[in-house]
Amino acid sequence: xxxxxxxxxxxxxxxxxxxxxxxxxxxxxxxxIYLADSKNAPxxxxxxxxxxxxxxxxxxxxxxMNCKLIVVACNTATTNAIRELxxxxxxxxIGIEPAIKPAATNSKTRKIGILATxxxxxxxxxxKTAQQFENTKIIDQVGHGLVPLIENGKMYSPEMTDLLxxxxxxxIDADIDYLVLGCSHYPYLxxxxxxxxxNHIQIVDSGExxxxxxxxxxxxxxxxxxxKKSQPIFYTNSNPKVLKEILENxxxxxxxxx
Numbered sequence: 001x002x003x004x005x006x007x008x009x010x011x012x013x014x015x016x017x018x019x020x021x022x023x024x025x026x027x028x029x030x031x032x033i034y035l036a037d038s039k040n041a042p043x044x045x046x047x048x049x050x051x052x053x054x055x056x057x058x059x060x061x062x063x064x065m066n067c068k069l070i071v072v073a074c075n076t077a078t079t080n081a082i083r084e085l086x087x088x089x090x091x092x093x094i095g096i097e098p099a100i101k102p103a104a105t106n107s108k109t110r111k112i113g114i115l116a117t118x119x120x121x122x123x124x125x126x127x128k129t130a131q132q133f134e135n136t137k138i139i140d141q142v143g144h145g146l147v148p149l150i151e152n153g154k155m156y157s158p159e160m161t162d163l164l165x166x167x168x169x170x171x172i173d174a175d176i177d178y179l180v181l182g183c184s185h186y187p188y189l190x191x192x193x194x195x196x197x198x199n200h201i202q203i204v205d206s207g208e209x210x211x212x213x214x215x216x217x218x219x220x221x222x223x224x225x226x227x228k229k230s231q232p233i234f235y236t237n238s239n240p241k242v243l244k245e246i247l248e249n250x251x252x253x254x255x256x257x258x
Contacts, residue, residue: 003223006031006233007214008067010058013041013151014236014243015185016073019096022211023071024232027218031230033065035258038238042147043076044117044183051119055081059089061258069222071214072096075116075182075206079123092221094213097125098182099204104133106202107178113171114140116182117147126182139174141167143183150185153242161192168196181205188246 007030009020014036024032035058043051055077062070069092072078072085078095085093098120103112120126121140130138149160171179179201181187187205194203218224232251236243240253247253 002066002068004031004225004227005066005068006033008033008035008062008065008070009073010035010037010055010062010070010077011073011184012043012054012076013038013147013185013238014246015147015150015183015188017234017243017246018187018205019071019073019184019207019210020232022207023214026211026215027224029227029229030218030225031227032232033062033067034232034234035061036234036236036238036243037258038151038236038243041151042117043074044119044142044147046119048080048119048123051077051080052084055085056088057258059085063089063091067091069094069214069217071210073184073210075184076119076123079120079125082125092217094210094217096184096206096210097129098180099206099209100129100133100138100180103178103180103202103204104136104138107136107176109175109177110135111137111139111174111176112178112180113168113174113176114138114180114182115143115167115186116140116180118142118144120182137174139171139176141171143167143186146189147183147185150188151238151242153245155188156192160189164189164192165196168193172198172201176201178202178204
């Protein structure tokens with residue numbers, strides 16, 4: 001495998017760019033190719049088999065683009081399909097799942113909140129992880145409607161504010177001291193979430209950990225690029241406007257049917 005090949009990243013839309021940003025900040029010389037499968041967002045409402053099929057479709061496309069490793073920048077795709085992907089393909093995969101461990105380990109109230117998609121919360125992998133922390137009460141909430149609002153450029157709409165308040169208020173009332181964001185779209189909502197939560201509640205997401213894991217995998221198995229910083233490429237199968245905006249119009253976004 002050529003060390004100078006790209007890191008492939010896919011998500012059920014634009015949310016995984018929150019993961020891409022962490023990877024790009026840590027590894028600025030690495031070439032990256034990002035797939036935003038916005039046409040099929042959100043994955044969280046789909047069946048396990050549908051999620052596996054979509055994840056394989058995205059993987060096949062990234063392999064055609066000669067990627068050297070693939071980051072599944074989607075909690076729902078990771079928790080439902082990562083095992084099948086690793087079984088089928090001979091390429092390293094890095095997944096993303098809700099950061100329950102650091103929240104549960106550090107919680108003083110022994111109560112943490114998790115905001116995630118339905119597909120993540122009902123997955124076997126999520127529940128297996130949650131069961132390891134029996135001494136911590138986990139208040140989980142499906143973020144119905146959040147991803148579609150983000151995908152449609154309505155991140156700062158009154159509807160978004162109302163939804164966030166309705167999801168977070170019961171967690172605040174339950175005395176959580178950590179909130180885990182279990183969807184790669186949700187870090188973009190942190191400023192609004194911060195306005196709703198009391199100051200003592202910590203917000204945890206997985207972006208930095210995934211970037212460090214990517215660095216470790218490159219070091220141990222795949223190899224770092226020897227080239228200088230290259231321009232990342234972003235593909236979307238939907239209207240590229242929102243993806244361009246979330247990237248602050250700084251990068252090339254290509255509309256592609258996949």
